[in-house]
Amino acid sequence: MNFPAPSPPTPPPTADASPAAPLRWTRLHASQLAEVHEAEQRLGITLSGRGGGAADEENRCLLIPITLILRQPEQYVEANLLIILAPQEVITLEKDLRLPALDRIEWKLSLPDYARDASARMLDLLDELNNDTHETLDGIYTALEDLAEEAQQATGGFELRGRQAGVADIADTAVALGEAEELIARSIEGQLDLERALRWAKRFYGLQEADRHAAMLHSDIEGCKRQLRFQHEKIRNIQQSLMTTLDLKQNQVIKVFAVITAIFTPPTLVAAFYGQNFAYMPELALPWMEWAVIALTGISALLPLFYIVRKGWLR
Incomplete structure (x- = not known):
């Protein structure tokens, strides 16, 4: 019995225009209902109600969700972005916050001497998003230094006010470390989203693996991800030290x-x-x-x- 040969896998959609063609960028926000509806009608895709998850393909367009952790003056917030790669066009849909990275790209595009092709501008967009993650990493590093000092006081026996640090002090520090661990885990997920978006952009614009700009961006994303993982391991070590100290204090009692x-x-x-x-x-x-x-x-x-x-x- 002869079986038919399996059909080759469907290649990812690619841009009709050359990567050297200018990039038409449309920046949208979820609150702009009319503009979002117009983009849906023009491209034949569904944008409303889309959340995070894997990249999706619809009507020759690539929809890439990205979730990033941004550093604010008093807190860290989660920002959701949907990048739509369409033939001769890129649409960015911000779900909640207006991303500083897109503000910087918008400013660059307004400069008369900013003459870059579509693929390079897309890589610049991902590069600016990665720069925001670097700022988040700097804030996490500073916060971990403070938590490490609190953990040292809790495990050192006596604080400045003269009394011995007890279980309540260790518990508060442990809770703060748990929150920091969750923050870093979500930041690592954001780096994975950026890495995935870079892979799809390279396929969409037909970039080669030897492309210098893409290779440097990939190396930068990987470096930031390694730094986040290092901070994650640092938190694990501090947590282990706290738990050991708590056991010793209980045994002492x-x-x-x-x-x-x-x-x-x-x-x-x-x-x-x-x-x-x-x-x-x-x-x-x-x-x-x-x-x-x-x-x-x-x-x-x-x-x-x-x-x-x-x-x-x-x-």
Whole structure:
């Protein structure tokens, strides 16, 4: 029986125009409902309601979602961007925030001497988005330095106010480290989105692997991603140190009570014995026996303490 040969895989859509053709860029925001609807009608695609996820192909257009973590003056926010690669046109749809990277690209396009082809301008767009991630990385690095100092105070034993750092101090630092870990994880996902967008852009514009601009951008994205992973490992080390310190502090509390019990149990037993109301205790009639009982009580407390100190359990 002869089976038909499998059909070759469908290649990704490519731009009809040459990469050297000028780039027509349309910047849209989700709040511009009329403009978004017009772009949908013109390209025959659906833009409304699209979220993150994998890149999609629709009517010879590539739709690439990107989610980035941006550094704001007082916080870090998540920004969603949808890049639509269409023949002879690129559309960027901002879902919430206006991205500073697109502001810079818009300014560059207004310059009369900014004469670059479509593929180079697309790479410039991705490069500016990656620069925003670098700013986020700088903020994360500064925040981790502060968290490392807090962790050092929590694990060092005593803070400046003179009291020993307790479980509550370690717990607060651990929560802050968990939030920082989540922030870095989301930033790494943003770098993966940029890397994916770069691969699709290279296929769409037919760029070769040896293209210098694309290679440098890919190296920059990879470098930022490695730095984020390094900071992620740094957080893991600090968290491990905090958890180890917390275990040691809990063991210290248990050890203190165990030592107290070991020291005071023998004299308690002696005092309890001689405190009983027996009808006849002949040794109490001996001279100085009452003082001997007191001395026996003290010795029975000092012997366990001497043994514990000799074993080094109080260190």
